Amino acid sequence: MRARMIVLVVAILAVAGFAALNWSEFLRTTPLSFGLAIIDAPLGLILLGILGITLLAFLVSSAHLRTQSLLESRQYAKQLAVQRELADKAEASRFTDLRQHMDAQLRETRQREAIAATEFEKAMVQAHRELRTQLEQMNRTLALRLGELEGRMEARMTNQPLQPRAEIV
Numbered sequence: 001m002r003a004r005m006i007v008l009v010v011a012i013l014a015v016a017g018f019a020a021l022n023w024s025e026f027l028r029t030t031p032l033s034f035g036l037a038i039i040d041a042p043l044g045l046i047l048l049g050i051l052g053i054t055l056l057a058f059l060v061s062s063a064h065l066r067t068q069s070l071l072e073s074r075q076y077a078k079q080l081a082v083q084r085e086l087a088d089k090a091e092a093s094r095f096t097d098l099r100q101h102m103d104a105q106l107r108e109t110r111q112r113e114a115i116a117a118t119e120f121e122k123a124m125v126q127a128h129r130e131l132r133t134q135l136e137q138m139n140r141t142l143a144l145r146l147g148e149l150e151g152r153m154e155a156r157m158t159n160q161p162l163q164p165r166a167e168i169v
Contacts, residue, residue: 012055019048 019026026044 015048015051019044 022044026048027042028044029040030043031038032041032043032046
């Protein structure tokens with residue numbers, strides 16, 4: 001854009017310099033044919049006017065295109081901002097959903113752990129009871145057998161005198 005502007009300014013200055021150097025020739029009248037009529041007019045001035053009008057049309061057209069492109073650029077920027085905001089909201093929504101899913105999984109895991117812990121405690125209590133019951137049964141059985149053995153020993157001791165034991169070699 002800047003290069004075009006420089007070329008345009010240089011061209012305008014060249015034409016203006018040329019016109020200034022040859023101004024007397026630009027003002028000389030010449031018979032000109034406009035199709036239906038022939039008129040005496042300065043040809044250089046008419047061509048310079050046409051060049052000026054063309055330049056003015058070019059500048060207006062260029063300004064219009066520039067304005068239109070700026071407006072479109074703004075519109076696209078607004079649409080892009082809206083789309084970016086929608087994408088950010090969608091991403092935030094996904095993060096929220098992920099957080100909720102992770103919280104639900106964590107709750108379920110804690111519930112399972114709590115259930116497993118209570119089941120483990122129940123099993124330990126039950127195993128403790130069973131072990132105690134078995135120990136009590138063994139204690140009773142041992143006490144009963146010891147009682148029987150003591151009874152037999154007493155019966156033998158009262159019925160028979162003590163005899164020395166034979167050593168086993």
